Amino acid sequence: MTTGPDDTELMPLVAELGRDLGDPDRAHDDLARIVWSCLAEPGDAVAGMLIDAVGAPDALRVARSARPHPVAPDAAGIPSADWSSALQRWRPRMTAPDAGHALRIAAARGIRLLTPADDDWPRAVDDLGPHRPICLWVRGDPAVLGAPAAAVAIVGARAATGYGEHVAAELSAELAGRGIAVVSGGAYGIDGCAHRAALGVGGTTIAVMAGGVERAYPAGHTDLFERIAATGAVISEVPCGGAPTKWRFLARNRVIAALGGATVVVEAGGRSGSLNTAGHAAALGRPLGAVPGPITSASSAGCHRLLREFDARCVTDADEVVELLDPGTLFDDPGLRAAPAVGSAAPPTDDTMRVRDALSRRSRRSAEDIARRAGMSTGDVEARLGLLLLAGEADRNQDGWALGSPRTR
Amino acid sequence: MTTGPDDTELMPLVAELGRDLGDPDRAHDDLARIVWSCLAEPGDAVAGMLIDAVGAPDALRVARSARPHPVAPDAAGIPSADWSSALQRWRPRMTAPDAGHALRIAAARGIRLLTPADDDWPRAVDDLGPHRPICLWVRGDPAVLGAPAAAVAIVGARAATGYGEHVAAELSAELAGRGIAVVSGGAYGIDGCAHRAALGVGGTTIAVMAGGVERAYPAGHTDLFERIAATGAVISEVPCGGAPTKWRFLARNRVIAALGGATVVVEAGGRSGSLNTAGHAAALGRPLGAVPGPITSASSAGCHRLLREFDARCVTDADEVVELLDPGTLFDDPGLRAAPAVGSAAPPTDDTMRVRDALSRRSRRSAEDIARRAGMSTGDVEARLGLLLLAGEADRNQDGWALGSPRTR
Numbered sequence: 001m002t003t004g005p006d007d008t009e010l011m012p013l014v015a016e017l018g019r020d021l022g023d024p025d026r027a028h029d030d031l032a033r034i035v036w037s038c039l040a041e042p043g044d045a046v047a048g049m050l051i052d053a054v055g056a057p058d059a060l061r062v063a064r065s066a067r068p069h070p071v072a073p074d075a076a077g078i079p080s081a082d083w084s085s086a087l088q089r090w091r092p093r094m095t096a097p098d099a100g101h102a103l104r105i106a107a108a109r110g111i112r113l114l115t116p117a118d119d120d121w122p123r124a125v126d127d128l129g130p131h132r133p134i135c136l137w138v139r140g141d142p143a144v145l146g147a148p149a150a151a152v153a154i155v156g157a158r159a160a161t162g163y164g165e166h167v168a169a170e171l172s173a174e175l176a177g178r179g180i181a182v183v184s185g186g187a188y189g190i191d192g193c194a195h196r197a198a199l200g201v202g203g204t205t206i207a208v209m210a211g212g213v214e215r216a217y218p219a220g221h222t223d224l225f226e227r228i229a230a231t232g233a234v235i236s237e238v239p240c241g242g243a244p245t246k247w248r249f250l251a252r253n254r255v256i257a258a259l260g261g262a263t264v265v266v267e268a269g270g271r272s273g274s275l276n277t278a279g280h281a282a283a284l285g286r287p288l289g290a291v292p293g294p295i296t297s298a299s300s301a302g303c304h305r306l307l308r309e310f311d312a313r314c315v316t317d318a319d320e321v322v323e324l325l326d327p328g329t330l331f332d333d334p335g336l337r338a339a340p341a342v343g344s345a346a347p348p349t350d351d352t353m354r355v356r357d358a359l360s361r362r363s364r365r366s367a368e369d370i371a372r373r374a375g376m377s378t379g380d381v382e383a384r385l386g387l388l389l390l391a392g393e394a395d396r397n398q399d400g401w402a403l404g405s406p407r408t409r
Numbered sequence: 410m411t412t413g414p415d416d417t418e419l420m421p422l423v424a425e426l427g428r429d430l431g432d433p434d435r436a437h438d439d440l441a442r443i444v445w446s447c448l449a450e451p452g453d454a455v456a457g458m459l460i461d462a463v464g465a466p467d468a469l470r471v472a473r474s475a476r477p478h479p480v481a482p483d484a485a486g487i488p489s490a491d492w493s494s495a496l497q498r499w500r501p502r503m504t505a506p507d508a509g510h511a512l513r514i515a516a517a518r519g520i521r522l523l524t525p526a527d528d529d530w531p532r533a534v535d536d537l538g539p540h541r542p543i544c545l546w547v548r549g550d551p552a553v554l555g556a557p558a559a560a561v562a563i564v565g566a567r568a569a570t571g572y573g574e575h576v577a578a579e580l581s582a583e584l585a586g587r588g589i590a591v592v593s594g595g596a597y598g599i600d601g602c603a604h605r606a607a608l609g610v611g612g613t614t615i616a617v618m619a620g621g622v623e624r625a626y627p628a629g630h631t632d633l634f635e636r637i638a639a640t641g642a643v644i645s646e647v648p649c650g651g652a653p654t655k656w657r658f659l660a661r662n663r664v665i666a667a668l669g670g671a672t673v674v675v676e677a678g679g680r681s682g683s684l685n686t687a688g689h690a691a692a693l694g695r696p697l698g699a700v701p702g703p704i705t706s707a708s709s710a711g712c713h714r715l716l717r718e719f720d721a722r723c724v725t726d727a728d729e730v731v732e733l734l735d736p737g738t739l740f741d742d743p744g745l746r747a748a749p750a751v752g753s754a755a756p757p758t759d760d761t762m763r764v765r766d767a768l769s770r771r772s773r774r775s776a777e778d779i780a781r782r783a784g785m786s787t788g789d790v791e792a793r794l795g796l797l798l799l800a801g802e803a804d805r806n807q808d809g810w811a812l813g814s815p816r817t818r
Contacts, residue, residue: 039784040784041783044784085789088786088787088788088789089780089785089789091786091787092780092781092786092787093781093784163703163705243782245763245767246762247759247762247763247766291704292701292703292704292709292713292716293701293703293704294572294701294702294703295576295700295701295702295725295726296576301725304701304723307701307723308724308725308729313717314716314717314723315717316704316710316713316717317704320717350656354450354654354656356655357652357654357655357656357657358654368501371501372501372505375448375449375450375502376498376501377497377498378497378501380494
C-alpha cells in the first residue's frame, strides 16, 4: 500500500492559505486535517474519534499504516470491526491527489481554512462529538463564525409557497436586525429568502454548503453566495472541488443544526430535507421551532409533523424565536407571564359582567330587579353599579338603572 | 322572607314534560332541580355542593330557611362565608315566578328535562364536580346525550375565515361520518359550520346554548337549530325563558368542553371565547387539539397560542382528532409507528445513496473509482452496485458503471 502523496510538497500551498508555518505542530495539524477531509466523508465518526484521541497527524499515520487494529484506535475506543471497515472505505482515496487539488483551488480563490485550533473555529459544532467537521473551508469572513453572537438556523423547503417565503424573510430580517446570525443551506426557496432578508437589513448570514465552497450550488444563487461571502461566510467541511452529493446534503444538515442556537423550520413538505435538519437539532438538544401554516397546504405538512410528533415549538414571530434561544425568557418576562389566562374549570365569576348583562339600554331597572336577573345579592349589585356608573357603562335616574355608553378610551 | 311559589302548584306542569309522577321522590327531585336552575346561575358551586350532599329538595328547603350556616351546608363542606354570600345572591330570586314560566314554555314547545337520575343524563358532565349543571333542558332527542358514543367538541371563532370554515366542515363531516357526535355552541362561524357538516353526512350533533333552548340565538340560526333538534339535540342548563347573557356564554363553554371527549379549536383570534372552552377542556383533563393556520392570519392566533402555551396538540385531519380521543391509537398503529424517522445526530449511513451519488449518467466509472468518490470500500461498493443493477438504477458494460433509469414502479 502506498503512503499517499508526499505531504511536505503541499506545505507551500498551506502557506498560501495564510496559515502560520512558523509553528510546525500547528502546520502539520492543518495539513493532516486537510488530507483527512479528503479521505473521510463528512461526519465519519471513526476518523473523528481517532483524531480526537491522537491528533490529526498521528491519526493519519495510523490510518496509512493500515494495520488491522493498532493500539491507537483501540485506545480511542473504536471497536475492531469498525476500524477494519473504516480502513476499507479510506483505502480507495489514499492515493488520490484531492488535497493538492483542494488547496490549489482554495489558494486561487482566497478561501480560508479553519481548524479547531483557530480562535474563529465555531465551538458550537464541537457538540457533534466524533461527528464534528475535521476542518472548515470558508469563503468570506471567518470571524463571523468565531464571534459569540447568537445564531438561528432558518431552513425549509425548496418548493416554498409565497406564504413560506414571506414568513422566512420576515423572521430572518427581524432576527438579523437584532444582531442574530442567520444560518441556512443556500438552497432555493426558504433558505434563499432567509439569507437574502438577513443581507437586506445589513445582518450576518452564513451558508453551509454540501460541496466545495468555490462551487455555487445551485448555480442560480451564484450572486447570492457572493453577497453572503462579502459580509458573512459561505462554509463547507467538504474540500474545494468536492461535489455536493445527496449524501453530503444530509450530512451537511447536522452542521447547520449545530451552528444554530435554535433551528426553525419555516415550510416543509412531509418528507422535506429540512426535517432531517430538524432531527439533528433535536438530537443535539437544540431547541426546535416550526412555523405552522394552513393544514390544506402540503408545504406545511412537515412543520405540522414536527409540532405533533417531535415536540417542536410553534413559532409565529421573531420574539418567539428569541424565546427558543433562551427558554428562560418566556418565564422571566412579566409581560408574557401576565398574558390573560385561557380559563379554568370553574365558571367565570366576573360579577361586573353579570351586572352589565342584567342592564338594559331601553328599560330602567331597580337594583333589586338587577340583582334577581344577575343572580347576585342586592348589596353586591349596588357596589358593581357604582363602578359601572363611574366608568360611564351604567346610567342612573329616578326610574332606575340602564346601560350607558362607556367613556371614550 | 317568603318561601317562594308553592312548588306543588307546579307539579302538573312537570307532568306535562312527560316526567313520572308515580315516583314521588323522583318527581320532587325533578321539581327541586327545576327551581334550583332558576335560582342559581350556571355552575354555582355552593348550590352544587349542597345538592350533592343532601339532594335537591332538602337543599332547596335549607336555602329557603336562609339560616346563616345550618348543618347541611356545613356537612357539605361549604365554608361559612361562601354560604352567606350564596344566600345573598339567591335571595333576590326566591320570590320570582321563573320556574312556572320555564315549565310552561317547555311544555308548550315539547322541550324535555334531564336530571342526573335519568338514563340519558350525559355522565361526561359529572366530571365538572360541583360545577356540573343541576339539570339540562333538551330540544330534540335526549337519547343522543345518554348514548355512550364518542363525542368531539369543535369550536372556534364567529369571525371565521373561509379557511377556518372549510376546515371545520371537513373535520366535522369526517368525524360525524364515523359515528362521533359533534358538540358545539351554535354560533356563527366555526360552530355553525361544524353543526351543518355533521348534519350533512347524517351524523349526530349537539348544540349547547347559553340561554333557554326555545330561543334561537343567533336568530339567523333558527333553521339550523330546528335541523339539529330533528336528529340531535339543542340543550341548555338555563331554563326556558332565560336570556343568553355574556356570563352564561362563558359558563356554557364548560358544558361543551365536558361533553366532548376531546375539544378541537379550529380558528380563534387571540382573545376568542373558544379559548375559554379550550381552558375548560384542559382543566378537565380532556385532550385539547388546535388546528394551525397561517401565522399571518389573526384568526389563527388563538390556535397558535394554544399550541405554544397550553400544550394543545396540533391536529390537521380527522384521524388526528380520533387519536386525541384515544391517545393509545398513536402508538398502537403500526402504520404510524413506521413513519420515517426525522433523523439523528449521527450522519446518515445509507451506503446505497453514497454509491448512487458517485455514479454518472454520462461517464462510465470503475468500482474502484466509485469507491474513492463514495468514500467506501471497494467490496461494499460492489455489493451496492449489484443491488442498484437489480433495481435498474445502475447500468454496467465493459467500460464500467453508469447511472441507469430505475424500473417503472
